[in-house]
Amino acid sequence: MPPFVYIFLGALAIVSALGVVIQRNPIHSLLSLIGTLLAVALLFIAEDAVVVGFLQIIVYAGAIMVLFLFVIWLLNLQAESGPTGHLGLKFVGWLGASALATELVFLLSPPHMQVQYAGAPKGYGSMASLAQKLFSEYLIAFEVTSFLLLAAIVGAVALARRIPTPAGEAAPAMEQPR
Amino acid sequence: MTPFNVTAINIVWLPILPMIVIAIAAMVVLLAGVRINEEDSEGLGWLTLAALFVAFILTLGIVGQSGVAFAGAISIDSFAAYFELAILIAAMFTVLMSLDYAGEHHIPGAEYYSLLLFSVLGMMLMATAGDLIIIFLGLETMSLSVYVLAGIARRDPKSNEAAIKYFLLGAFSTGFLLYGIALVYGATGTIKLGPIHTVLASGAMGSNRMLLLGIGMLLIGFAFKVAAVPFHMWTPDVYEGAPTPITAFMAVGVKLAAFAGFLRVFLVDLTPMTGEWSSVLWVVAALTMTGGNLMAIAQTNIKRMLAYSSIAHAGYLLVGMTAGAGAGGAILYYLVAYAFTNLGAFAVVIALERLGVPSNKISDYRGLGTRHPLLAGAMAVFLLSLTGVPPMAGFVGKFYLFYAALHQGYVGLVIIAVLNSVISTYYYFSVLVAMYMQEGGVEVSRLSARPALVAAIGLAAIATVVIGAYPQPYIGIASNAFHSASGAEGIHAASLEP
Numbered sequence: 001m002p003p004f005v006y007i008f009l010g011a012l013a014i015v016s017a018l019g020v021v022i023q024r025n026p027i028h029s030l031l032s033l034i035g036t037l038l039a040v041a042l043l044f045i046a047e048d049a050v051v052v053g054f055l056q057i058i059v060y061a062g063a064i065m066v067l068f069l070f071v072i073w074l075l076n077l078q079a080e081s082g083p084t085g086h087l088g089l090k091f092v093g094w095l096g097a098s099a100l101a102t103e104l105v106f107l108l109s110p111p112h113m114q115v116q117y118a119g120a121p122k123g124y125g126s127m128a129s130l131a132q133k134l135f136s137e138y139l140i141a142f143e144v145t146s147f148l149l150l151a152a153i154v155g156a157v158a159l160a161r162r163i164p165t166p167a168g169e170a171a172p173a174m175e176q177p178r
Numbered sequence: 179m180t181p182f183n184v185t186a187i188n189i190v191w192l193p194i195l196p197m198i199v200i201a202i203a204a205m206v207v208l209l210a211g212v213r214i215n216e217e218d219s220e221g222l223g224w225l226t227l228a229a230l231f232v233a234f235i236l237t238l239g240i241v242g243q244s245g246v247a248f249a250g251a252i253s254i255d256s257f258a259a260y261f262e263l264a265i266l267i268a269a270m271f272t273v274l275m276s277l278d279y280a281g282e283h284h285i286p287g288a289e290y291y292s293l294l295l296f297s298v299l300g301m302m303l304m305a306t307a308g309d310l311i312i313i314f315l316g317l318e319t320m321s322l323s324v325y326v327l328a329g330i331a332r333r334d335p336k337s338n339e340a341a342i343k344y345f346l347l348g349a350f351s352t353g354f355l356l357y358g359i360a361l362v363y364g365a366t367g368t369i370k371l372g373p374i375h376t377v378l379a380s381g382a383m384g385s386n387r388m389l390l391l392g393i394g395m396l397l398i399g400f401a402f403k404v405a406a407v408p409f410h411m412w413t414p415d416v417y418e419g420a421p422t423p424i425t426a427f428m429a430v431g432v433k434l435a436a437f438a439g440f441l442r443v444f445l446v447d448l449t450p451m452t453g454e455w456s457s458v459l460w461v462v463a464a465l466t467m468t469g470g471n472l473m474a475i476a477q478t479n480i481k482r483m484l485a486y487s488s489i490a491h492a493g494y495l496l497v498g499m500t501a502g503a504g505a506g507g508a509i510l511y512y513l514v515a516y517a518f519t520n521l522g523a524f525a526v527v528i529a530l531e532r533l534g535v536p537s538n539k540i541s542d543y544r545g546l547g548t549r550h551p552l553l554a555g556a557m558a559v560f561l562l563s564l565t566g567v568p569p570m571a572g573f574v575g576k577f578y579l580f581y582a583a584l585h586q587g588y589v590g591l592v593i594i595a596v597l598n599s600v601i602s603t604y605y606y607f608s609v610l611v612a613m614y615m616q617e618g619g620v621e622v623s624r625l626s627a628r629p630a631l632v633a634a635i636g637l638a639a640i641a642t643v644v645i646g647a648y649p650q651p652y653i654g655i656a657s658n659a660f661h662s663a664s665g666a667e668g669i670h671a672a673s674l675e676p
Contacts (some may be wrong), residue, residue, distance in 0.1 A: 154208065154292055155326030
């Protein structure tokens, strides 16, 4: 990958990530988050991790973002007018952030940065190799997962649908002898 | 790129045929239910019963086989067959109890029976799993279905409460199990049970911290599902709130499946690490027995009492697990004895539930002995079996279990177990006293209109007495079944491809 592509995508991801935190309107934050996820997905694809890249787009930028959108819509969240939260809470937040920053600096300092990247074997992580694994070694697990999802859907419908009101809910119709 | 080669994974249809039948039946029930009036679900129940019976017959074909299939994902052995048969029996009893109950309580039949079948599918997968992924997926399929089944009586606030409590705590514990699986995979480099055993047996791991953490988390995940103290908090509320046939199914089916996974992972494949986890299990077993029994004494609701009693029985089973593979046969026998006894006891509870106002008070049982001598007699059989009085199955189970633990040198734990057994006499006998020596209580109505329920009670009582009075063949079957799992190591190791 040409370095300028890497730098461009990396910068895009970081700027979007900052946008998530800085924006006051939750919808704007959400859009920034999508930007970050897309940039990271492109980085994955550029590194030949095609499956991971597309999963990132489909699962995160697609499904999970829609879920976020639903929550925002459901709770009717508005743009925050001003700074909120206790001073103590902010202090804890700063403490956590600086701890993470320290860790990052520590890890990126020269003695820790001598990672040898051996490179994945050719075809590793490609759609074809993934499919082969899924439909041979993990065939049963793959099929069972679909039943797990089916059971989950049936269960969700069973619990969430409107309770049908039987004839004579108030009257003791339930006591009818069979 | 290598051509797509599916033959290398050793597809064998025999071991998964019963599960395919169950899966198809679940979908058929779901589709058939569309055309059926909600209150009129008895036909779906019979369909479910027929599917379970077919699966039962097909499972008999696995007995005596050995090996692994689907690249090690499925274990074929008598251990799997034993648990699958027990699970299918438990499910059949549950259907017999539900045939009238579902209609009476406005439970949507299509969802009810299809979720029941889905959970049976998950349980059977746990019993036959050959790798940790299948154990996890089986557990999830089972749990998700049972969470919903616990809350399927939607008009009943207690049922809703049971579902939400079970779901939240269950999802949390599943996280532990999954994290444990990930850590064990990370430490050993394989997800398949046989190869994990091979890696551990070679001693190369030593006491790797990641491995120990993973084993600990697996232990927590399984301990939650078998309702061991201190992971038992959900049990009384969920057992009380769920529709009673589902309570029976949870107390028996879920426990059978959870112990199937627990035994296969810990007593078969993690045996090289026994020294690390058996002392933890010792403490958990002692706490579970004592906690379950002491809390059961204070209960006035029969479902809650039986919930705490099931915790106590999980404790006795953990005594066997602490003793190790030597107690394997005794554990398997005990599980089946416990299954029949509890299924019967919950069926009697259903018989006494008054429509609309199910109080489930122990005081409801007053005078049952004079009004319904047969029903009271069946309940007496189940209670005596739970206490461990000969010649009931519960006595033989306890005897073999404690004997095996004693044989392995766990004298202290066996003393605690026997003392607990004595404590348990108090609350089991308080129901007997209410039935035979007190007056008042509720009238049992329409028993003659519910032949399926009567059949379930009768069959459970007969089974409890028969396998207790003449235990030898069943002990033999249980013992062979357990050793078929541990004996399959050679085949496990041989399949370590490529």
